Structure formats: structure tokens, C-alpha cells
Amino acid sequence: MASKQVVLAIKPRGKPIKKLPKEATVTPSDTTAELYKQIAGSARFDINRLRITNDEDGKLVPNAKDVTIEAAGLENASTIRVKDLGPQIAWRTVFIVEYLGPLLIHPLFYFLRPYIYSSPGLVSNKMPPPSPLQTLSMVLIVLHFVKREYETVAVHRFSLSTMPVLNIFKNSAHYWALAGFNIAYWTYAPTSWAQGVKTIDIMEDKATALGLLLFILGEIGNFYTHIVLRDLRAPGSTERGIPQGFGFDIVTCPNYFFEIVAWAGIFLVTRSLSTWVFIMVAGTQMILWAQKKEKKYREEFGSKYMAKKFAVVPWFM
Structure with missing residues (x-):
């Protein structure tokens, strides 16, 4: 059975990132590392410069292979903030x-x-x-x-x-x-x-x-x-x-x-x-x-x- 899709709204934080997508589609079982990879790929941006936080509580969404979307507290229609950390x-x-x-x-x-x-x-x-x-x-x-x-x-x-x-x-x-x-x-x-x-x-x-x-x-x-x-x-x-x-x-x-x-x-x-x-x-x-x-x-x-x-x-x- 296919996993339920989770659509996340994306908003920039700080200086704008060109080609930053307005939303990302994942599943609850996907890792947050996959979320980072998807956003970096869509924006054609260095993944190491991205910092994602949950807009609801401001908590960091880590770029981790052992943390799922669900474990990070993200659900359908959640909003995430993406920040450009600058050259790394x-x-x-x-x-x-x-x-x-x-x-x-x-x-x-x-x-x-x-x-x-x-x-x-x-x-x-x-x-x-x-x-x-x-x-x-x-x-x-x-x-x-x-x-x-x-x-x-x-x-x-x-x-x-x-x-x-x-x-x-x-x-x-x-x-x-x-x-x-x-x-x-x-x-x-x-x-x-x-x-x-x-x-x-x-x-x-x-x-x-x-x-x-x-x-x-x-x-x-x-x-x-x-x-x-x-x-x-x-x-x-x-x-x-x-x-x-x-x-x-x-x-x-x-x-x-x-x-x-x-x-x-x-x-x-x-x-x-x-x-x-x-x-x-x-x-x-x-x-x-x-x-x-x-x-x-x-x-x-x-x-x-x-x-x-x-x-x-x-x-x-």
C-alpha cells in the first residue's frame, strides 16, 4: 500500500533563494535528508547552505538519514522555512x-x-x-x-x-x-x-x-x-x-x-x-x-x- 503523501508549504527565511519551490511532496516515512535533497535539487542550490525549520514551533528539521518526516513533527499542510546559511x-x-x-x-x-x-x-x-x-x-x-x-x-x-x-x-x-x-x-x-x-x-x-x-x-x-x-x-x-x-x-x-x-x-x-x-x-x-x-x-x-x-x-x- 502506498504511503500517504505529505505536501509541505515552503517559505524563505532571510535572503531569498532563486528557484526555491513553493512546496515539497514527501511521505511520513521519508527521511528529512530526502527533503533537503529534494529542495536543493529543485532550487539547484548547495544542500549544505540550506537550513530548514518547522514554521509552527521554529524547531530545526535536521538533514538526517535517521529522522523521518513524521518524527520531525511535519504533517500534511505543514509550513517549513528554508534559510540560506551562506557559503559553507x-x-x-x-x-x-x-x-x-x-x-x-x-x-x-x-x-x-x-x-x-x-x-x-x-x-x-x-x-x-x-x-x-x-x-x-x-x-x-x-x-x-x-x-x-x-x-x-x-x-x-x-x-x-x-x-x-x-x-x-x-x-x-x-x-x-x-x-x-x-x-x-x-x-x-x-x-x-x-x-x-x-x-x-x-x-x-x-x-x-x-x-x-x-x-x-x-x-x-x-x-x-x-x-x-x-x-x-x-x-x-x-x-x-x-x-x-x-x-x-x-x-x-x-x-x-x-x-x-x-x-x-x-x-x-x-x-x-x-x-x-x-x-x-x-x-x-x-x-x-x-x-x-x-x-x-x-x-x-x-x-x-x-x-x-x-x-x-x-x-x-
Whole structure:
């Protein structure tokens, strides 16, 4: 028996989309991904630029293969709003580009020190070689961003495939400027505090030892929480589960907590205020993201979700 047809009225939201159809015909069992494909095909428009909402309650109609028209709350004669989100770029591409900045900048500053820091009072051939602490700083930061690149390519599953193209400039400015140029310039300078450390004795230098420990624990913890989050969503699905265990029962986003722990370790190794500036800016942003995620979890899962008092740092914030 053929499924009952559902005719949806289409209205634009925001700037007009040429050739946007006035209606779409689907069935209750069709997926919302098929609705997106139909509208994009009729309008000859990039599907990633479309955002569809239910005109009745304003709720998003996701572009998902596992959500039906009926499950999205759409029925015959319902009205949907279609918005042009503007030029888009893949989330994965943005992540790769933003992490690539510090991944390249730190080795460049480290190996090109004689050219970057040369001055009339400091002849390049008399510049002291990098200290062991400066070398360790460069290694830890490079390892951190190599891990981030690997996770972007092989671990993360994104609920949305694209974001506005302008975000690549905003996100890259944060990482290239603050984590890249800002930390690199001050850490590898011949006048930096780290330059004066001639040897590294883990048994005697407790700050460096603690920094290494925090870095290792933070990176391992952060990687594992990303695995937990990845496994909540099947490949190609937008459905999200409730994360549990390994810190998720204490704070909303333990992945952010472990990120801060790892950077606290880097700070103890670089011992540069530039690293502390990056931690403060990035930490504040992560706390804001985590608070928004906590609100979404409570709205989406209701009583099934164990509300958290702390978003990122246990017993603090």
C-alpha cells in the first residue's frame, strides 16, 4: 500500500533563494535528508547552505538519514522555512587548517631563531643554541597539535558537515595567533626564561616533572573522552547519546577539562606568560561551550540526563 503523501508549504527565511519551490511532496516515512535533497535539487542550490525549520514551533528539521518526516513533527499542510546559511566549508577542513598553524609556526621559530631574533646587539652567530627546556616545549606543543590533527581525520564525527566559511578565519586567528605566534615568539626567544635552563633534571626540577606528568595525563584523558564521544554517534548519523563514565558523570565536558590539564603542563614547561594567556582565553571559551552543551543536554534528554553542576572543572566551574 502506498504511503500517504505529505505536501509541505515552503517559505524563505532571510535572503531569498532563486528557484526555491513553493512546496515539497514527501511521505511520513521519508527521511528529512530526502527533503533537503529534494529542495536543493529543485532550487539547484548547495544542500549544505540550506537550513530548514518547522514554521509552527521554529524547531530545526535536521538533514538526517535517521529522522523521518513524521518524527520531525511535519504533517500534511505543514509550513517549513528554508534559510540560506551562506557559503559553507567543511568542519573537518576548518579543524585541519586551524591546527596546522601552530604545528608549523613552532618548528619555524625554533629552527629559524638566528634570523627571527637577530639584532645589532645580538649577532646571529653568537646566539646561544636552544636550551633543553625550549626544545622540550617545542616537542610537547607539536605533539599536542599532531594529536589534534589525527583526531580530526580519524576520530571525530561531526553532527553537521559544514560551517560558515568565515569561521575558518576566526578559528585560525585564535590558534595561529595565540597558540602559534604568541607562544612561539616568547618561548624560543634568547631572552626567555627557558633559555637560561641549561639542563633538565626531572628529579630536581619539580616544575618540569609536574608539567610532563600533567601533559601526559591530559593528552591521554582528552583522547579517551573523544573516543567516548565518537562512539555515541554511529557513522552517518546525527543521533546523539548521553556520554557516561570517565569524568562525564562529574562534569559536562571532561574533554575540555583534560585539554586544560595538558596545557597547564605545557605552561609549567615553557614557563611563559604567553602560554598562560592562551590558557585563559581558550579555557574561558571552553567553559562557555560546555555551559551551552549542558543546557542542550537537559533540553534534549530531560530526566534521562543526569544534570551536572560543573561544566568543565570539577567542584569549581
